[in-house]
Amino acid sequence: MSRQIHDEEGRALVEKLEDHVRRNRDRLIAQLIGWGVAPDRAEDLLHDSVVGAITALSQLEDDSQLEGWFHRILRNKAVDHHRKKNRERLGNNKWARQSRRFVVPEFQPNPCQCVHEIIPTLKPEYAEAIRDVEMSDDEMRDVAARIGISYNNLKVRVHRARRKLRERLEKTCAKCAEQGCIDCTCGKGKRD
DSSP states (O other), X not given: OOOOOOHHHHHHXXXXXXXXXXXHHHHHHHHHHHTTOOHHHHHHXXXXXXXXXXXXXGGOSOGGGHHHHXXXXXXXXXXXXXXXXXXXXXXXXXXXXXXXXXXXXXXXXBOOTHHHHHGGGSOHHHHXXXXXXXXXXXXXXXXXXXHTXXXXXXXXXXXXXXXXXXXXXXXXXXXXXXXXXXXXXXXXXXXX
C-alpha cells in the first residue's frame, strides 16, 4: 500500500535515511560482505540500495520503521546480486559447453611490478593483508585465525587494502593502471 508523501516530508525521510547510511556505512558494507558480496561490489550495492529506497519511500508505511525497511531493501539487493551472478555463471557454463571446439590461446600477462614497491607504503595491517591473502595460497579463514582477527574483519581489511593499493597504483602508474596493470610497461626500467 502506497501513501502520498509531501515534498517536506520526503526530504526529511531522505535526510534521515542518508544520515543512517552515513553513520553506519562500514557496518553496512561489512554486512554485505558477510552475505557473500565481494568487497569491491559491496559499495555499489549499498549505493543501489539507497537509490532504491529513496525511489520507493512512498511504500514505507511507518516512518519509525525506516532503518529496518532499508535493511530489508539492502538484503534483497544482495539476494538479487547473487541470483544474477548465478544466472551469468550458468549462462557462461552453457556457452563453454557449446564452444569446446574453439581453442583459446594462452595469455601470459605481465603484471605490474610497482605493486611490490607500493605495498610497504601501506598501513602495516593493510600490507600484511595483501601479502597474506593476495600473494599466498592460504585460505582467508586460516589467515584470519593466524593473525588473530575475525574472518569478516579480515575481509573488510583486504577490501580497504585493495582500495588503497589501487589508489596508489593509479597515482604511480597512471596509464598502466587505467588498463588494469595487466601488460605493465611503467616499471620496466625498475625491473631490468
